[in-house]
Amino acid sequence: MNDVVRWARALQALSQTGLEYAAGPYDRERYEAVQRIAVEMAAWAGGEEPAELLASFAEESGYRTPKVDVRGVVLGAEGLLLVREPDSDGWCLPGGWADVGETPSRAVEKEVGEEAGISARAVRLLGIFDRDFRGRLRWPAHVYKLYLQCEPLGGTPTPDGVETEAAGYFPLDTLPSLSAKTPPEQLSRALAVAADPAVAAAFD
CATH class of the missing domain: 1.20.58 (Methane Monooxygenase Hydroxylase; Chain G, domain 1)
Known part of the structure; x- marks a missing residue:
């Protein structure tokens, strides 16, 4: 398939x-x-x-290129910030498509604020990965996923009620089941970079 x-x-x-x-x-x-x-x-x-x-x-028209999906890796005192989308089979990092005219940092800061209710500042690129399509039935475009570490500035995890139905921090050693939008292997690679300032961003 x-x-x-x-x-x-x-x-x-x-x-x-x-x-x-x-x-x-x-x-x-x-x-x-x-x-x-x-x-x-x-x-x-x-x-x-x-x-x-x-x-x-x-x-779609013009020369075909990959789309860009930005994901915020927000690490707070209580763990990793995750959101749950309606009808989803698991949790994922807050994020979504980058809009034309936005920088990656601005795009991910906006998504974290809208989907999780957290004001955040993008501070570091953790990884650029090819999106994993395993188990995804809908037609997939070719997508590059950008994982950016974000520093939480304030707010309480709150879903927007439209794109997300739940939001919260989870300890890294007890993360809930993840949806296809946050493949575990990609998240592990991004978190390994986040844990060591001397490690360069990961990429496929």
């Missing part, structure tokens, strides 16, 4: 880039055919409707 998703993602990127730079109608027809193949593969792998996927693919 992971191979099918990877192939579909590569074909989607190829078709999107090809459509952007197509030299004529015959080139466009070929890249549109590649896009339809990518849709069929992605729909089969993720159980989604081909028509919805095709519309989603068509909204």
Whole structure:
């Protein structure tokens, strides 16, 4: 299944880039055919409707590049700050998509404040990882996840009631079950960097 998703993602990127730079109608027809193949593969792998996927693919244009997901590693006196999203099977680091025009530090500070109710300041890059898609059924874009250590400045963990339904600090030795948005192996690598100021940021 992971191979099918990877192939579909590569074909989607190829078709999107090809459509952007197509030299004529015959080139466009070929890249549109590649896009339809990518849709069929992605729909089969993720159980989604081909028509919805095709519309989603068509909204993307230009040279295909990875999206950026920022995650705040907020370490306080009580442990690590985590949030729980509605209908989620576990907890994750607060964060989300970086908006165009935002710096990574500003993006993660905003996400921590909105999702967990904590005012924080980004102080250090801990890692840049390729997003892990294991167990994710919905169509995945290619994503780079940025883990940034954040210093808590104030506030009480409070969910926003929309994107998050719970928030709290957890001791590092008794973390709850994590959702797919915070793969345990990535979190372990980020925490190892956070524990030693002399260690450089991790990356895939």
